[in-house]
Amino acid sequence: MQLSAPILITGASQRLGLHCAERLLDDGHAVIVSYRTPRASLQRLRERGAICLQADFASEAGILAFIAELKAHTDSLRAIVHNAAEWQVDMPGDEAATFQRLFNVHMLAPYLINLHCAELLRRSTPADIVHLSDDVARTGSANRVAYCASKAGLDNLTLSFAAKYAPAIKVNGIAPALILFNEGDDDAYRAKTLAKSALGIEPGAEVIYQSLRYLLDNPYVTGTTLTVNGGRHLK
Numbered sequence: 096m097q098l099s100a101p102i103l104i105t106g107a108s109q110r111l112g113l114h115c116a117e118r119l120l121d122d123g124h125a126v127i128v129s130y131r132t133p134r135a136s137l138q139r140l141r142e143r144g145a146i147c148l149q150a151d152f153a154s155e156a157g158i159l160a161f162i163a164e165l166k167a168h169t170d171s172l173r174a175i176v177h178n179a180a181e182w183q184v185d186m187p188g189d190e191a192a193t194f195q196r197l198f199n200v201h202m203l204a205p206y207l208i209n210l211h212c213a214e215l216l217r218r219s220t221p222a223d224i225v226h227l228s229d230d231v232a233r234t235g236s237a238n239r240v241a242y243c244a245s246k247a248g249l250d251n252l253t254l255s256f257a258a259k260y261a262p263a264i265k266v267n268g269i270a271p272a273l274i275l276f277n278e279g280d281d282d283a284y285r286a287k288t289l290a291k292s293a294l295g296i297e298p299g300a301e302v303i304y305q306s307l308r309y310l311l312d313n314p315y316v317t318g319t320t321l322t323v324n325g326g327r328h329l330k
């Protein structure tokens with residue numbers, strides 16, 4: 096039995112986004128995902144009934160084109176999960192373009208999608224927006240200055256949109272640290288990274304779905320960013 100209006104999750108062709116899309120389908124939700132790069136994972140999502148829409152949030156035009164395509168596929172939304180992100184180091188010689196792209200993906204896309212799609216969320220009760228941020232916004236980052244600043248700005252969007260859309264739409268964030276290593280991460284990097292948290296584990300994507308589930312199901316939480324970082328702030 097399918098539950099209410101679809102949940103949109105951006106950047107869900109792999110890793111945390113794909114896991115959350117699969118788990119939302121497990122829980123009976125209709126799901127719409129955005130992807131930038133076609134992957135085999137999308138076929139499985141389509142077989143399970145998900146709508147998969149191609150989108151590149153690197154430019155305003157790409158964001159607005161996605162919004163138009165989304166509105167051609169649904170007239171309501173249960174939730175929007177802004178998961179798409181580019182974990183990019185600062186690029187000497189390409190600083191401005193990298194900065195602009197990261198701010199487009201991590202701030203302009205959530206900003207424009209939230210503004211243009213609020214009408215779709217208002218047709219659902221309850222309704223949620225969830226921003227996937229990064230615990231590194233708490234501390235800053237010497238080699239990912241632009242990435243970190245854009246995620247800190249996303250945390251501020253959580254506060255503003257929570258105030259703007261209450262009580263009809265709850266707006267919250269999730270700020271992870273080391274949930275899932277990347278394939279190219281070597282043993283030295285993995286050991287160094289695990290040592291940064293009090294709990295010292297690579298938990299896997301389910302801890303993010305648990306956090307998302309909590310935010311979707313709790314009627315009394317808005318303007319909050321959940322820290323899911325293994326206790327990094329304690330070290």
Ligand SMILES: NC(=O)C1=CN([C@@H]2O[C@H](COP(=O)(O)OP(=O)(O)OC[C@H]3O[C@@H](n4cnc5c(N)ncnc54)[C@H](OP(=O)(O)O)[C@@H]3O)[C@@H](O)[C@H]2O)C=CC1
Pocket residue numbers: 105106107108109110111112130131132133150151152153177178179180181182200227228229230270271272273274275276
């Ligand atoms: N994994 C972790 O340990 C941590 C993750 N996070 C945050 O959690 C979220 C999910 O993390 P994770 O699964 O590792 O993310 P990924 O690095 O796998 O990125 C998620 C997706 O974002 C999409 N994306 C990147 N750039 C663009 C763009 N210009 N337009 C549209 N989509 C784009 C990619 O699409 P495609 O592949 O199709 O090109 C990718 O599949 C992110 O917001 C991340 O910052 C925070 C801290 C730790």
Ligand SMILES: Nc1nc2c(c(=O)[nH]1)N=C([C@H](O)[C@@H](O)CO)CN2
Pocket residue numbers: 179180181182229271272273274275276277288
């Ligand atoms: N979009 C992404 N953001 C982040 C990733 C990632 O793989 N994709 N990974 C991390 C790291 O796990 C970091 O938390 C520890 O090294 C951070 N953000």
